Amino acid sequence: MSYKDFPKVELHLHFEGAAPPAFIRSLAKEKNIDLSGIFDARGNYLYRDFDHFLSVYDAACTTLQSPEDFRRLTLAVLEESAANGVVYTETFLSPDFCGGGDLGAWREYLAAIEDGAAEAERTMGITLKGIITCIRHRGPELAKLSAHCAVETYGDFIVGFGMAGAEMMGRPGDFAYSFDMAREAGMPLTCHAGEWGGPDMVADTIRDLRPARIGHGVNAIHDLSLVEKIADEGIVLEVCPGSNVFLNATGDWPKHPIKELRARGVKVTVSTDDPPFFGTTMTREFDMLAKTFGWGDDDFRALNRTALDAAFCDRATKARIAGKLEKA
Numbered sequence: 001m002s003y004k005d006f007p008k009v010e011l012h013l014h015f016e017g018a019a020p021p022a023f024i025r026s027l028a029k030e031k032n033i034d035l036s037g038i039f040d041a042r043g044n045y046l047y048r049d050f051d052h053f054l055s056v057y058d059a060a061c062t063t064l065q066s067p068e069d070f071r072r073l074t075l076a077v078l079e080e081s082a083a084n085g086v087v088y089t090e091t092f093l094s095p096d097f098c099g100g101g102d103l104g105a106w107r108e109y110l111a112a113i114e115d116g117a118a119e120a121e122r123t124m125g126i127t128l129k130g131i132i133t134c135i136r137h138r139g140p141e142l143a144k145l146s147a148h149c150a151v152e153t154y155g156d157f158i159v160g161f162g163m164a165g166a167e168m169m170g171r172p173g174d175f176a177y178s179f180d181m182a183r184e185a186g187m188p189l190t191c192h193a194g195e196w197g198g199p200d201m202v203a204d205t206i207r208d209l210r211p212a213r214i215g216h217g218v219n220a221i222h223d224l225s226l227v228e229k230i231a232d233e234g235i236v237l238e239v240c241p242g243s244n245v246f247l248n249a250t251g252d253w254p255k256h257p258i259k260e261l262r263a264r265g266v267k268v269t270v271s272t273d274d275p276p277f278f279g280t281t282m283t284r285e286f287d288m289l290a291k292t293f294g295w296g297d298d299d300f301r302a303l304n305r306t307a308l309d310a311a312f313c314d315r316a317t318k319a320r321i322a323g324k325l326e327k328a
């Protein structure tokens with residue numbers, strides 16, 4: 001039994017990190033870019049550890065050079081998601097990779113991504129929304145450019161602001177200016193924390209950046225008073241178990257804290273992070289949770305509802321997606 005056809009909501013997906021390796025290879029070939037070092041003999045992405053993963057990620061992104069490349073990427077990514085039953089997905093978009101943080105360039109890339117998303121909605125029935133993310137290891141000044149792009153293009157498609165990248169670089173408060181800008185514009189917020197950092201990083205992120213959602217957050221489990229606070233305040237965790245297991249952030253599946261976090265009343269959701277990099281799909285995430293923890297249809301319906309409640313899109317979109325989930 002597989003959850004392949006079970007409808008799913010995904011909230012944590014890095015757009016370039018979802019690029020099928022074959023897609024990146026074909027762009028590289030078209031543009032004569034030598035990327036042989038980033039693939040293994042079977043054509044999968046190849047890296048040693050998380051820091052190396054981030055540089056392989058950047059290398060793959062050198063093939064994405066124009067709005068049209070991003071329109072094609074949109075279709076390639078959504079085809080994979082739709083094939084795994086995803087009906088709604090929010091994806092992290094970084095102006096750093098789309099014109100280097102320049103607002104005019106970003107608008108052109110965004111228009112192309114929206115074009116691809118509209119086509120995917122028509123042909124595959126999947127809905128995409130974007131969350132603009134600054135990249136932590138590029139520092140607070142570049143983050144401000146991303147926040148500016150976010151505030152200026154916040155609307156029907158760009159629905160939130162967040163931060164990804166190397167979690168151990170700097171402290172959350174270094175990015176408060178950018179998060180304040182986005183919050184003052186009314187944007188919902190999310191931030192990676194507690195994937196590599198300990199409970200202190202999660203606590204500082206909550207205190208200094210005040211996000212409604214946290215990317216990963218799993219290391220909060222090492223401080224049960226923090227877990228209680230997260231549960232009490234209704235902060236939603238975008239948990240990516242397959243990613244954590246693959247990168248060895250948490251230990252193997254039976255040791256993954258998602259079950260305990262959920263049992264302690266935390267609003268947990270399930271996502272893939274960078275699916276081809278971590279050998280996963282939303283189907284595999286559901287299947288592994290079923291196999292490891294014995295979760296069944298009712299659990300997955302509840303996870304989907306939590307995710308849809310926590311989604312940053314407008315009410316009409318939520319109502320439409322809720323209709324699709326009811327069929328499960």
Ligand code: ADE
Pocket residue numbers: 014017057164165166167192195243273274
């Ligand atoms: N950027 C792409 N994938 C990421 C991850 N898993 N954590 C932080 N930054 C990322």
Ligand code: ZN
Pocket residue numbers: 012014164192215273
């Ligand atoms: Zn992530």
